[in-house]
Amino acid sequence: MRVGIIGATGYGGAELLRLLNQHPHVEDIVLYSSSKEGMNIQESYPHVSEIYNQTLKKIHIDSVKSEVDTVFLATPPGVSAEWSAAIADAGCQVIDLSGDLRLEDPATYEKWYKRKSAPVSLIKNAVYGLPEWNRELIKKAKIISNPGCYPTATLLGLAPLVQKGLIDEDSIIVDAKSGTSGAGRSPSAITHYSEMNENFKIYQINTHKHVPEIEQILHRWNKDISTITFQPHLVPMVRGIMATIYVKAIKQTNEKELRELYQTAYQNECFVRIRPEGQFPATKEVYGSNYCDIGITYDERTGRITVVSVIDNVVKGASGQAIQNFNIMNGFEEGTGLNIVPMYP
């Protein structure tokens, strides 16, 4: 396969370069840019010296068509809305890591993203790329809308409970914590080292763009769920997301029963690991890998279930999951190029 990357100078792009380098079915990688054409990727990323020597090329649909089979878009808002339809029409697979195509209702998109939605016709053709719960549609997709980092951790953590209807549908609270890489590569006051180190921040209170994405999928799984409380925070670290999820059980349960529910739900999944009794995951335990690790327990005193779900936001929360989708779309074994032991410590 020959693959193209638009947005290789961002963190999602860098991670695609890291992961695709060891993918046995990828023989050629072409880098495109809508703004930095002519630059060698090593100028932006010295860490790929002597590995990648490509120059960023301008996006021309005709060249794209002749040069690659699949295009990954690791781009800021608006780029996918502009290019995905044309790329797909040219016959290439599209895997979009941005949020452009995730929300099916343009009004919802415009409310939360504060910008114009992509055309409905394009959105309709995009399949939500959460393999564990949407694999059949992904197999036949031409355009993948890759899930957001927070939705990936949250939805994998909530799916078994929500799909089985075991919880009060009005009780979902997700307290999420992320490393700074999720904020991207553009320097800002918020992620300036001197202001972020030895600091813990809350941000975008009740307004994060991933809220409607999570609600849309939960609602698909369980019509009684309409709104959730989802609150992100910034941790002084680079990679990793933990979603601590609190829900009310509709009837008494216990840790053993819950663990069995999760183990059954994910027994055939190669990238979801359920922790044994009394163990809960830390973010470093999935560092650099495509795993989502989940711990679960029940508190008899309060009747609440706590689910702890961790991912590496740059891998399972972005580029790793994109490659997982790439594998499924092309009939490769799902873990191809992704069988990476987490880096520890």
Next chain:
Amino acid sequence: MRVGIIGATGYGGAELLRLLNQHPHVEDIVLYSSSKEGMNIQESYPHVSEIYNQTLKKIHIDSVKSEVDTVFLATPPGVSAEWSAAIADAGCQVIDLSGDLRLEDPATYEKWYKRKSAPVSLIKNAVYGLPEWNRELIKKAKIISNPGCYPTATLLGLAPLVQKGLIDEDSIIVDAKSGTSGAGRSPSAITHYSEMNENFKIYQINTHKHVPEIEQILHRWNKDISTITFQPHLVPMVRGIMATIYVKAIKQTNEKELRELYQTAYQNECFVRIRPEGQFPATKEVYGSNYCDIGITYDERTGRITVVSVIDNVVKGASGQAIQNFNIMNGFEEGTGLNIVPMYP
């Protein structure tokens, strides 16, 4: 005043040394230890070189009685249970930073702390040292039980809502995040640098010792509250606690109304700062100071109120609050020695 410190080689003790050094009414500081007598404090803490030159002395009630007026106990579990009664009987004020005297019910203590409670007679005489809500009793106290770090941030964040009965009493969820200094100075696998940096951890799920402490006070304020969900996490930073508090409003409200409630409740408090509209505090904004900064908002979609409360766990969550209590007990202006601008960045 002449003050004694038991446990000066721990972090609570080090912080007392830092803060008491600039207290205008403290003229002499004597260091006691139950295990390290004979050691000079500089051996343990080179940062106090040429400032403190004391040797740790063995605890003898007769010496304590003649040497100091007030004793701060910044000690592991059990030390206060053993010594506080005798020290108070000797006529010294006792300010206990440990958890020994906080829970009024011995059975509750023994369930959560997994060890024997202090005698009820001692606990009965100890006043809970949360100045903002217990000032009158503190003024007359001989023994102060200084609040835990998490309870301080949580209770200051919840008090106005709970006392006014504005929330569903069964809906309280506190997702708390702490720097590692709260875990103390003893090296452990959990706080080993290589395992804690670039990592975010959840711990003591549904079992943290501060749960019954928080519940006890909330229940005093509002008899309908019996249990809460409180969940701590470890952040890769040294100092700081953020409590993100989620509660259900019993009727529709708005941010302005809530802010006014908090501003009124804390208008005479020198160490509680309510953030203006749209602003929420980060932990670094109280770094090294005795402030508790609070932000609050309401989400119309879910009917939930979010309160964000931050403190420096070693100051307002321990030694600073202890000195605040010391000031109140002795009729000093409450902020004496504590009027410190947070260190930023």
Next chain:
Amino acid sequence: MRVGIIGATGYGGAELLRLLNQHPHVEDIVLYSSSKEGMNIQESYPHVSEIYNQTLKKIHIDSVKSEVDTVFLATPPGVSAEWSAAIADAGCQVIDLSGDLRLEDPATYEKWYKRKSAPVSLIKNAVYGLPEWNRELIKKAKIISNPGCYPTATLLGLAPLVQKGLIDEDSIIVDAKSGTSGAGRSPSAITHYSEMNENFKIYQINTHKHVPEIEQILHRWNKDISTITFQPHLVPMVRGIMATIYVKAIKQTNEKELRELYQTAYQNECFVRIRPEGQFPATKEVYGSNYCDIGITYDERTGRITVVSVIDNVVKGASGQAIQNFNIMNGFEEGTGLNIVPMYP
């Protein structure tokens, strides 16, 4: 005293706000800005809420003259060159934390700073504010040129050896490491959290602006010294500088002899602490304080002396030292407002 600060929104300015707040002889603080007039300081720094409520004022010499006695300039290059002469002529003391007035030779300034030097007439009137070695001139100064952060740590570490002529004058190598706050508050790719955390960087190889500043002073102390090797690095932490200094002894010596030399040299200094045998300082041991801690040893195998000098770059390396100079200029006890125990941990 009434003091003015130009540049309060930078880190040097924030630190002046922290330290001056507890200075007993400072009764009024006025904030000036050449670019952000009209902004309340709390908008820039929420951590000073309810402590400082000033609005930044435009710099007018007439207002400055009537409003304040001393002006601290914590400003980017060029501001002091523009304003210091006028402020001094208006009768105010000037304490300049920038590098504008440090180099006596304009050609040297222009070579290393790559910009036009301040007028020689202005530079001539500025006294280099390193109190430990320039106290008599500081007492009579109207304009202080406050030393750079690296020069402070380096010069205090080298002074006894250089002044006594105990080392090969061609052998000085200073390997310096700094926290990121030294790079200031403007976001940049270099200090973007995701690029700086879990990373250690070298920068400005053989070209750092502090090289000629260090050489100028060393040369004053010992005419045989002309050039040194000075190399800075960035550490993933916010505050702190360590200068590891390697020099060749001209004759055999030993640790005891060297320690005595340093203890004698600094015996009357309140902010320089020499470590006892076998102990060397870490940056955290001076965190938030005005101390410079020094350790020293000799290696018989190589004939080299190693000096380790640490400071908090924002305090002794900038704002704390500025206040130390302020105290000397005004006849206050030198440590006034600066007797701070380092914050640990």
Next chain:
Amino acid sequence: MRVGIIGATGYGGAELLRLLNQHPHVEDIVLYSSSKEGMNIQESYPHVSEIYNQTLKKIHIDSVKSEVDTVFLATPPGVSAEWSAAIADAGCQVIDLSGDLRLEDPATYEKWYKRKSAPVSLIKNAVYGLPEWNRELIKKAKIISNPGCYPTATLLGLAPLVQKGLIDEDSIIVDAKSGTSGAGRSPSAITHYSEMNENFKIYQINTHKHVPEIEQILHRWNKDISTITFQPHLVPMVRGIMATIYVKAIKQTNEKELRELYQTAYQNECFVRIRPEGQFPATKEVYGSNYCDIGITYDERTGRITVVSVIDNVVKGASGQAIQNFNIMNGFEEGTGLNIVPMYP
């Protein structure tokens, strides 16, 4: 190949597990322990859940002989001295990551390591595993003594200059900085998170065990070199080493000439990357990979050459280099299983 690991619960062992998992010629991995037999590796390392399920086995030479072809020892001092001879005699290849077999002179070992040396007969048979400069001997070796982390970065940085005799042999100063993983997995006061974060430390001044190892190899390359100054520091990060190397050129040179020297020296090396003009490496640019990145320059003012050499201490400084040696010993392509793009950010 079937490989055994002794010491899998340490960081070197964990990294072998990560890297060997993707090695195409390793079909079986057996874990041995001299102290934790019977424990499942997942108890120690949850991050390998569902990847490794081995139980640590007691070391019996007969079992080792029948179970594996190669044994990696990632062990504390003394274990290799005890077991390596027997394992080699049993016909297995030995790759020792500890320092037991690195120093050829037992007296030197005993002076620096403060413990008894391994038998000379064993040390004589061990080949120093620095592939770039010892490849021919490694090909024929039965026992590899894998270099220390600091020596790897230092020797690769110095080799071209030293071998060509271009520097004053008495002028070598290596200022080295390491992440905390080099200190191993046992909790200690030095690497306790609260004491190490926001801190920069110097340690083992003039006494680090890697000094004689570096000197031994430099002396082999250039008989005029006998002693160097090598000084390590601890950086608040987990992985990465930077060696900043200062040497005096014996005659004037320039950056271009030096770069060509290095490019020529390493032109056939797959794991050494020489940076282009004006660029110097940061540790993160080799994070998780087997690269050693080198930058070099010359200062006309001082006549000194500065070499900056960075590695990931756990990979090229330990387990990655061990696998590189494993590949060479067995005739595999040298980069097999190690062609990893550094993880960034």
